[in-house]
Every structure is written in structure tokens, then in C-alpha cells.
Amino acid sequence: MTDQLVRDNIKRLKPYSSARSEYKGQAAVFLDANESPFDTGYNRYPDPLQQELKEAISAVKGVPPAQIFLGNGSDEAIDLLFRIFCEPGQDYVITLPPTYGMYQVSADIAGVGVREAPLRPGIFQPDPAAVLAQASPQSKLLFICSPNNPTGNSIRMEIMRELLGAFPGIVVVDEAYIDFSSQESALSLLGAFPNLVVLQTFSKAWGLAGIRLGMAFASEAIIAYFNKVKPPYNINQLTQEEALKALKGREAQEATVQQLLGQRALLQQYLGGLPFVQRIYPSDANFLLVKVDSPRAVYDYLAKGGIIVRDRSKVVLCEGCLRVTVGTPAENERLFRSLVSFEEENTNLAS
Template sequence: MDSLASKLVPQAVEKLIPYQSARRLGGNGHLWLNANELEDCAQYGDLSKGSNDKYNRYPDFLPHDTAAAYIKYCQQEVANLDTEIITVRGADEAIDLLVRTFCHPGKDQIIICPPTYGMYEFCADSFAVQTCKIPLTDDFQLNVEEIKQQLPNSPLLFLCSPNNPTGNSINQADIISLLEASKETTLVVIDEAYIEFSEHQSALHLMNKYPHLIIIRTLSKAFGLAAIRCGFLLADQSVMTYVNRLVAPYPIADPTAEIALKALSDDGLSLMQQQTDQLIETKQWFKQQLTYLDSILHIYDSETNFILIKFKESIDAYQQLSAQGIVTRNQAHEPALMDCVRITIGSKESMLETLNALKKLN
């Protein structure tokens, strides 16, 4: 029986033959003369003193060791997890790949639920794909019935949980309801960039039952590796068959893969958990301190590494903080988030400075 992915994929992608890079083609031998690499070359002094001193060679087509290490990490939560995975240049590339793989330019639409991460709409716009916006409810949960009405018209539904910029997780019962409703129509993408900060269960345990569920992860947040641009796309083989056709020839640089492997080692995972626990403790302290400030109307619950705050209408918190050298994120462009500012949780010292600045708002 044809998979949902095979029904949704545009004919141009269906017919596409992936670019056959030298590493993708592979081969066996002791002389590698197939990729136009410099074999006898200078190593540029200190640049070559990492664990890999063969920077004249192209990296692996897709770093399988890194992907395998991330699957092992996920299997700590779901032991029988059965999914394929590719390493991508941050979660943003995963979003872009999915739009380019499964949407017809000038014809299709994706579904998003604002306020949410802006890259979903940006990637759709850049590929001449429409965006159907079904706003979150007043408590920042999904309007499930309205979403269901749009599923037949949409190859992709993007959900962010925990959500950016609101900070809350989506009710898993609503996710399951949508997965049931979308089996024949829509690939459901859950962006879990902030999942390590959440007490709620990941959607990983649903992947074996729902082959049209796709999960995006990243090392940018809890692992603290935003600079290396390393993320992961987890999906059923039926989905990955087509995504792999659009993957760049050498998407992940060797230094990125090396750093990612260290982060996913036992020691790296232990360090990540320590950092996460410390950040959550700092966030709880900061949130408690905020409750004493008269300038604040509401502090939203957060399962992320940031807090969303609603200030009194007369106070331009973003500008006043900026004037004191503290750069936050103004959310006023979102109709549901007027007078709201998103503040990332930093060190205890950074949050104390921010708190003292907030006390000066008027």
C-alpha cells in the first residue's frame, strides 16, 4: 500500500535523482581520487590540531555516528523506538527540507498555530507556499476542530511543543487526536527544540504507531551548542525516502559532527542534564522574583529556557531594557502577545542584573 508521503510528494521530487556526491556513492580502496580533493596539502598549523587532521577530505554524506548517537539518546526514553534519522544544520534546515520535499509551490499550504516559531511561515513563503494560520486558544492550546477542517488541504502541519514564544507544551491528547485525523491527508511535524526543559512527555513514543509523525530536535538549546548548527530530523522510512533526495551533498562539517558526538557521549549527556537542572532552578528563582514587580501583569508558565512576560500597557519594557544594555525579544508583532517580552534565562548573575533593570521600569 502506498504511504501517505508517497501520495503527498510533488511529481518533481518523485522523479528527482539525488545528487550523487563522492561520499554518497562510497567505495572501497586505498587511493581516494574521486572527489577532486587535495591529497598532498598544507594543514594550516593550528587548524589541524583537532581530533581530525584530514580537513582536505569531504565529510561523510550524512554523519552516521552522530545520528546513531542521537538515536541512542532518544532510546533512553523510548527503548523500542523505530525511526530513521538524519543530521541537519539546525532545526531550521529540517523545516526547510520538509517544505521543499512535500509542498507544491504556488499550490499547497502548510498549517501553523500562532503565536509560534516564525521559521515555519518563512520557509513556506520562500518556496511560494501559502500558510494557513489557526491561532492558539487563549490558554495557548490548539484549536483542534479548526485544524481538522484544514487537514485535507495541507500536506504539512507544524506544531511546536514546548512552544516558542509562549513557553508551554501542547496537550498530548490533542496531538493524538490530530494524528488520528490526519492519517490520510497530512504529515504532522512536532518541533521539540525545547523538550529537555519540559516535564511533559515527548512525542517520541507515538512514532512507532503513526508513520506520518515527524519530530525535529536540536543541540542548540539544552546542549548549549547553537554555534555548531546541528539538529536532527526523525521520521519513518516512507518519509525519509523523499527527504533524502533533497539533502545537500555534504551537509554536516566534520568539526560539527565531532563536537556533537562529544555532547552525546555519557559525559556530555551528564553535563547537559546538570546545565538543564541549573537553568530550571534559576528560572524558577527569577520567576518568583518577578511576582513582586508592579510593572508586570502576567508571567506565563514556561517549559523552556525563557519566560514570556506581559507588562502594563503604559510600559515599553523592551525599549527600557535595551536602554540599559539588556537585549530581549519584543513580541508585540503578535496580536495575542501585545505588551509581551520574551526573556531568555541566562546565568544567575545575568538574571540578577535583568531583575534590577526591571525594577527601574516606569
């Protein structure tokens, strides 16, 4: 079913065959890959399909290794989705703004159009009829970010199911923030919908943004296309080792998530008491979208004190909003103290 959505040149593509994927057995002497023979710990190319790491991820996620692709961040998976499915100048994708900016950037790089079906104001849920009104045989990808960046809310499961059932292309559910969410993952829908791709990452809850490791979960057929088009050794050995270490120490990740959820609640409480804060949107992620009286003044004041938040006040449906990542307890306290000073100084100025 998804095969007919794939670009013809990708279907015909004869992928690069690396030395390490041509010979899979055990041997004593490897003279096939023009590597250095001297052991530095890293003189050999890494496993191109990251089998040990995929087994470990499989055990945590309950998805078979053949349904997992690993990328240099989920951003690589997003880029490859365009290359696999979207014919430049002909196909297009649908996004649900306000949302993560890379979908648009990747589309622009690929020369692929973007049509927008904005979320409903205030509740930030998609309007399925409006989304499907934009669909056609050329709409190859629909990006649903859940929990959504920058709004922080999860997209309702019934809406996802409805869109998965009716959308003629691939539905990409970007779950970068899923570990902070009270809603279940869309991974549970993989068996029912062959057009589903779920993206997750080690960059947020795992605390490993620096190693660049993203995951895509999908049908075996879609994952086979990812493997066909990816650069041969896209995940380096250091990254594979660090991720395996993290997966073995999973309790640490769970403790971090719990701590951040506690801090998120505290931050909500802090910010809610400030008179210039108009609204704090409910969050299923590790950040809060906060509507304030004069966003630029607040932003500049914080920046002068060395605290950087994200100004989203010019983003559609986020007018007046700043996006604040949940930090350490000390960082959150510092943020709060700085906001209290901002309030005091402004009240003094006004009186």
C-alpha cells in the first residue's frame, strides 16, 4: 500500500553496498574497507544497521528491530522521509501550525511544497475536516507533532486515528516529547496503520541531544526504504555505545523525567502567580508556552540577566507567547526571581 507512495527513482535505486554489509561472517583479517589496521578503539567502521542498539531499543519500546530506523537525530529521519516520498516540484506535505520548524525547512531544502491546516486556536487540536480538505494523491506526508512544539499539548488519539484512517499519504507522528506526556504513544497504532511513521529521539528525556540519535518506527516496508536511502554509516560508533549505556541505565532516565515533571508543575505554579502572565497553556512536554503582557520586554529583561527563553510571540496562534524549557531546580528558581524583579521594576516605573 505504501509502495505506491514511494518516488520511482527510490524504488529503482540500487543502494550503496558497504564492505561491512557485503561480508557478514566472522573473520580474523579485515582488508576489505580501506580502514587503518591499528586498533584505536575506533579504527573500524560501525555497524551500518546498528543491530545491537536496535535490539536494546526494541526491548524498551516493544517494536521489532526490523521496524526501527535510527538517524542522526530525528531531523535525519524527517529529511529522509522527503527523499523517499516527495517528488520535488510536484508533491507537497501538510503541516499543522504552530508546529516544529524543521518540517518547513526540510520541505524547502527538498523543493517540496507545504500546505498548512492550522490547529484550532486555544485548544491547539487539528480540525480533521480542514486537514483532509487539503489532501490529494500528491499530499505525501502529514506531520502531526504530539506533544506539539511549541504549544506543549498532545494531539488527541481519536483525531490521530481519524487522520491515519483517511489520509491518503504517510502520517508522521513526531513524539520528540512523548516521555513527558500523560498520553500513550502512537506506537500502539503501528499494527493497525501501515501509513504511520512515529518519530522519537534521545535528545530530550534521555538527556543526549549531543550524541544525535533519533528513532523512526514504521512498517518493515517503510523501514526498508529508510535503510535503502540512508548514508551507509549514519550512526557513529560513539553514539551507538553511549545510547546502549543509557538504555542499560534506564532508571536514571525515568528519575530525570519524574524530576522534570515535578519542576514543570512548580514552574506552572510560580508563573501563574505573576500579574503580567495572562495564560499558561497545559503542557505534556518539558516546556511551557506562556502568554505574557509584553513578551519582548520580558524576553529582553531575562536575556540581560543571562536567561534565554524562546520568543514565539510572532508565531501564528502564539501571539504574546514565550516558550520556556523546564530547567534544573536552581535554574527555574533563578528564572522566577528574575521575573519577580521584572514585575517590581515595571510596577515602580508605572507608579
